[in-house]
Amino acid sequence: MALASDILIGLIAALHLYFFYFESFAWDTIGRKTFKQIPKDVFPHTKVMAANQGLYNFFLAGGLIWSLLITDFAWANYVAIFFLGCVLTAGIFGGLSASKKIFWIQAFPALVALILVHLK
Numbered sequence: 001m002a003l004a005s006d007i008l009i010g011l012i013a014a015l016h017l018y019f020f021y022f023e024s025f026a027w028d029t030i031g032r033k034t035f036k037q038i039p040k041d042v043f044p045h046t047k048v049m050a051a052n053q054g055l056y057n058f059f060l061a062g063g064l065i066w067s068l069l070i071t072d073f074a075w076a077n078y079v080a081i082f083f084l085g086c087v088l089t090a091g092i093f094g095g096l097s098a099s100k101k102i103f104w105i106q107a108f109p110a111l112v113a114l115i116l117v118h119l120k
Contacts, residue, residue: 001116001119001120002120004116005080005113005116005117005119005120006068008109008112008113008116009064009067009068009080009084009113009117010064010065010068011109012064012084012087012109012110012113013060013061013064013065013068014061015105015106015109016057016058016060016061016064016087017057017058017061019054019057020054020055020057020058020061021054022034022054023050023051023053023054023057024050024051024054024055024058025054027043027046027047027050027051028043028044028047031043031050056090060083060086060087060090063079063082063083063086064080064083064084064087066079066083067079067080067083068080073120077117077120080113080117081114081117081118084110084113084114084117085110085114087106087107087110088107088110088111088114090106090107091103091105091106091107091108091110092107094106094107095107
């Protein structure tokens with residue numbers, strides 16, 4: 001279970017690094033393709049907001065990566081649980097407020113990872 005949870009945590013971290021990239025640096029290109037329901041003329045006006053949101057995703061990725069680098073088993077689990085809980089909370093909120101797709105892309109993998117961390 002330890003290897004499976006570490007792999008999933010790594011994948012979730014990579015996903016949040018991707019979110020950071022496109023929200024912070026590619027909002028006008030990848031952001032438009034991702035959020036097709038938003039009118040195209042809105043993107044230039046929301047670049048700063050998206051970059052701020054991207055920074056939060058960078059923090060989540062950083063915390064998850066940090067949890068993989070900690071050598072103390074208990075401490076690594078506590079850090080992983082905290083950051084996975086943050087990802088889960090954000091994914092549930094996004095799923096309820098913006099798009100159900102967010103739940104499946106963000107919250108569900110975090111929930112599975114949390115279960116795997118607890119089974120280590």
